[in-house]
Amino acid sequence: MAFLIKNGIIGDSNRSFRGDVLVEGDKIAAVGESIECDGVCVVDASGRYVLPGGVDPHTHVTLRSDCAAVSDGFEAATRAALWGGTTTIAEHPAFAPVGSPLSFAVDNVISAAGSSYADFGVHMVFQRHDEGVEREAGALVEAGFPTGKIYTTYDGMLADEEIFGLMQAMNLCGGLLFFHAENNAIARGLANKFRKEGAVSPASWPKSRPDYCEAEAVGRILALARGAGSPAYIVHLSTALGLKEIIEARRVGQTVYAETCPQYLCLTDERYGRNDGIDCVMAPPLRKGSDCDALWKAIGSGWIDTVGTDHCSFSRADKMRLGGDDVFRCPGGVPGIETRMPIMFSEGFLKGRISLEQMVGVTSANPARILGMPRKGRIAPGFDADIAVFDPSAEAVLSEGTLHQRVDYTPYEGMRVRGLPSCVWLRGRPVIADGRFVADEPFGRLIKRRF
Numbered sequence: 001m002a003f004l005i006k007n008g009i010i011g012d013s014n015r016s017f018r019g020d021v022l023v024e025g026d027k028i029a030a031v032g033e034s035i036e037c038d039g040v041c042v043v044d045a046s047g048r049y050v051l052p053g054g055v056d057p058h059t060h061v062t063l064r065s066d067c068a069a070v071s072d073g074f075e076a077a078t079r080a081a082l083w084g085g086t087t088t089i090a091e092h093p094a095f096a097p098v099g100s101p102l103s104f105a106v107d108n109v110i111s112a113a114g115s116s117y118a119d120f121g122v123h124m125v126f127q128r129h130d131e132g133v134e135r136e137a138g139a140l141v142e143a144g145f146p147t148g149k150i151y152t153t154y155d156g157m158l159a160d161e162e163i164f165g166l167m168q169a170m171n172l173c174g175g176l177l178f179f180h181a182e183n184n185a186i187a188r189g190l191a192n193k194f195r196k197e198g199a200v201s202p203a204s205w206p207k208s209r210p211d212y213c214e215a216e217a218v219g220r221i222l223a224l225a226r227g228a229g230s231p232a233y234i235v236h237l238s239t240a241l242g243l244k245e246i247i248e249a250r251r252v253g254q255t256v257y258a259e260t261c262p263q264y265l266c267l268t269d270e271r272y273g274r275n276d277g278i279d280c281v282m283a284p285p286l287r288k289g290s291d292c293d294a295l296w297k298a299i300g301s302g303w304i305d306t307v308g309t310d311h312c313s314f315s316r317a318d319k320m321r322l323g324g325d326d327v328f329r330c331p332g333g334v335p336g337i338e339t340r341m342p343i344m345f346s347e348g349f350l351k352g353r354i355s356l357e358q359m360v361g362v363t364s365a366n367p368a369r370i371l372g373m374p375r376k377g378r379i380a381p382g383f384d385a386d387i388a389v390f391d392p393s394a395e396a397v398l399s400e401g402t403l404h405q406r407v408d409y410t411p412y413e414g415m416r417v418r419g420l421p422s423c424v425w426l427r428g429r430p431v432i433a434d435g436r437f438v439a440d441e442p443f444g445r446l447i448k449r450r451f
Helices: 074-083 103-115 131-142 160-173 184-196 202-208 211-228 240-251 262-266 269-273 289-301 316-323 340-350 356-371
Strands: 003-011 016-024 027-032 041-044 049-052 054-059 086-091 119-122 147-151 176-180 232-234 256-260 387-397 416-426 429-433
Touching: 003 356, 003 387, 049 054, 049 356, 054 074, 054 340, 054 356, 074 086, 074 103, 074 416, 074 429, 086 356, 086 416, 103 119, 103 131, 131 160, 147 160, 160 176, 160 211, 176 211, 184 202, 184 211, 202 269, 211 232, 211 240, 240 256, 240 289, 256 289, 262 289, 262 340, 289 356, 340 356, 340 387, 340 416
Parallel strands: 003 041, 003 049, 054 086, 086 119, 147 176, 176 232, 232 256
Antiparallel strands: 003 016, 016 027, 049 387, 387 416, 416 429
């Protein structure tokens, strides 16, 4: 069915203007200041913003560890994503059993995704480097999975020599590597120090992973990438020091993509001194207000390319069960798949920190372009009709009890946001209509990606 969205403020990463959007089937057919078309359903978007559906480049909706699992899964997480205006996610798998083929984690995600309400891509995750892994990576890139993640901390971390070899291998097959950048020796050494001192409350968490812990790893990754002639994507950047390393690398001509998350823009390490401080145990941890300010300015200056969520909904109950007596045993991560777009609209655009074009860029257009989703992330003819209409007059106080995420807390409890999606379409099919969820079954698709 064709439909026409009239009189909205159309937000694209290139420009914004008041106009109309014609949708035919699953694609955007036309965009203009005034479109007339007989025999189609008309949606009046007067006073509202017509934005491309969000593309979240960084989620963990299927993550399991030895002791706990996230509390949502594809069905609940993607329903929540749509409530927040995000229509596409890219899932980072959990580590696979030692010795598993590289495809194991990708296949696990795909097998769990039949209940997805949103479209989705899947990243690879690297746990070793050898000739066999290089062959497997090339085959997966060719099959539509051109991005893979490397950790510089945790049990699945890789050594510098392995990272350098994978950079060269991914260059040859046309892939892109993502990096969780923290210095493992610093993080583990400081955690052991605090344990010996009996300082195992949430207040010790940010002290065990200081800003230079991130900055060192970012700088080292970028030095390796420079030597290998490889692009690099830094996930969940949290510090001004880490940002400085990225800016310096770009100034000498390196291709570096930087991602941050709403938690690093809006929350600070003061949260760890509260009774609910364990809620905000994540890696990297929350930082200072000055880091938040630097990251907002970097979005406005173009130094940060994407805003993802690192959505990882370990429950408060599991965090208390495992880490209540020792924060260093607490599973790390926070939910955010539903709140990303409203927070960026409210705290970013409406408060004047960034323009509408920049907000659309970091939440939709840039993730789609960098991840290889050429029909996602823009309001333009030929693109998928993934559209979210935001009502700037709608206000909400974020709360675990009112959000749709399947988890027993939100780190944004009590935050007031202005601007919520009133209508959302995925590939031209309505999923949110006048504030109601109207999709009667999951119809999300796997996106095979190409650069």
